[in-house]
Amino acid sequence: MTAEPEPKPNVVIRAARADDAHAIRLVLIESFPSADEADLVEEIRAGETGHVEFVSEVEGLLISTCLISEGRIDMHPVWCLGPVATAPAAQRCGIGSQLIEATCEAALRRGVRAVFVLGDPAFYRRFGFTPAVPLGWSTQFLTPGVPVDAFQVKVCAEVDTPTGNVDYHHAFDRFV
Ligand SMILES: CC(C)(COP(=O)(O)OP(=O)(O)OC[C@H]1O[C@@H](n2cnc3c(N)ncnc32)[C@H](O)[C@@H]1OP(=O)(O)O)[C@@H](O)C(=O)NCCC(=O)NCCS
Numbered sequence: 349m350t351a352e353p354e355p356k357p358n359v360v361i362r363a364a365r366a367d368d369a370h371a372i373r374l375v376l377i378e379s380f381p382s383a384d385e386a387d388l389v390e391e392i393r394a395g396e397t398g399h400v401e402f403v404s405e406v407e408g409l410l411i412s413t414c415l416i417s418e419g420r421i422d423m424h425p426v427w428c429l430g431p432v433a434t435a436p437a438a439q440r441c442g443i444g445s446q447l448i449e450a451t452c453e454a455a456l457r458r459g460v461r462a463v464f465v466l467g468d469p470a471f472y473r474r475f476g477f478t479p480a481v482p483l484g485w486s487t488q489f490l491t492p493g494v495p496v497d498a499f500q501v502k503v504c505a506e507v508d509t510p511t512g513n514v515d516y517h518h519a520f521d522r523f524v
Pocket of ligand 1 (some may be wrong): 379380412430431432433434435438439440441442443444445446467468470471
C-alpha cells in the first residue's frame with residue numbers, strides 16, 4: 349500500500365503589517381542565536397529608510413519573515429536582503445524560498461534594480477544571486493574569515509547600478 353502524499357501547507361505570503369511586529373520578533377529570536385537580527389529589523393522599521401518587509405503565514409500563524417532595506421553606493425540607492433528566517437519547526441518546506449522570491453520581486457518593482465545579500469551561495473544562487481566582488485562590488489562585512497563569494501548580487505537585466513562599496517543601513521553596523 350502506498351502512503352498518501354502529505355498535503356502541502358497553505359502558505360500565504362503578504363507584506364508585513366504593524367501588528368505583525370511581535371510575531372516577527374519571535375520568529376527571528378527563535379531562528380538566530382541572539383536578538384541582534386530582531387533588534388536590527390525593528391530599528392530599520394522605525395526609521396525613514398526605504399524597506400520591504402514580507403511574511404509567510406500558515407493557518408494564520410506567522411512562520412517566516414524577510415526584510416530588504418535600502419543601502420547606498422555613494423548616493424545611488426540599492427537593496428540589501430536580510431535578515432530572512434523561517435521558524436525552525438517549519439524549515440525545509442520551501443517556505444523561505446517562496447518568501448525570498450516574493451520579497452525580491454516586490455523590491456525590484458520599486459525601481460531600484462539590484463539586491464545584495466551576504467549569505468551561503470549554495471542557498472542564494474537558486475534565486476538568481478551571483479558573487480558580487482568579481483563584478484566590482486564590495487562591502488565592509490567581508491571581514492577576514494568570511495568567504496568572498498558570500499557577498500552576492502541579483503540584478504535586473506536593464507540594470508544600471510554603479511560598482512563600488514555597498515553601504516548597508518547603519519543598523520547593520522552591529523554585525524561588524
Ligand atoms: C535560511 C532559512 C530562512 C531557509 O528557510 P526555509 O523555509 O527552511 O527555506 P526552504 O525550505 O525554502 O529552503 C531550504 C533550503 O535552504 C537550505 N538552507 C537552510 N538554511 C541555510 C543556511 N543558513 N545556509 C545555506 N543553506 C541553507 C537548506 O539546506 C535547504 O536546501 P535544499 O533545498 O537544497 O535542501 C532558514 O533555514 C532559517 O531561518 N535559518 C536560520 C536563519 C538564517 O540563517 N537565515 C539566513 C541568513 S540571514
